[in-house]
Amino acid sequence: MKVTVDRNICCGYGVCVETIDEVFAFDGEEKLTITSDIKLEWQQKVRFACQQCPSQALTLED
Ligand code: SF4
Numbered sequence: 001m002k003v004t005v006d007r008n009i010c011c012g013y014g015v016c017v018e019t020i021d022e023v024f025a026f027d028g029e030e031k032l033t034i035t036s037d038i039k040l041e042w043q044q045k046v047r048f049a050c051q052q053c054p055s056q057a058l059t060l061e062d
Contacts, residue, residue: 007032016053
């Protein structure tokens with residue numbers, strides 16, 4: 001599983017970070033960062049976060 005973010009449309013509300021902060025986080029400049037090592041047990045929450053993103057800024061690849 002791989003997730004990418006379109007930072008041009010990410011509004012930074014942090015729904016994804018609230019859903020699973022092991023994967024999504026903000027860096028020092030409040031830009032969203034995503035871990036490249038998504039563990040199997042996190043995948044369900046990651047899918048949910050992608051569906052819930054209010055900007056549809058997250059793209060999921062299996
Ligand atoms: S939920 Fe979507 S818009 Fe909000 S911080 Fe995450 S990627 Fe950005």
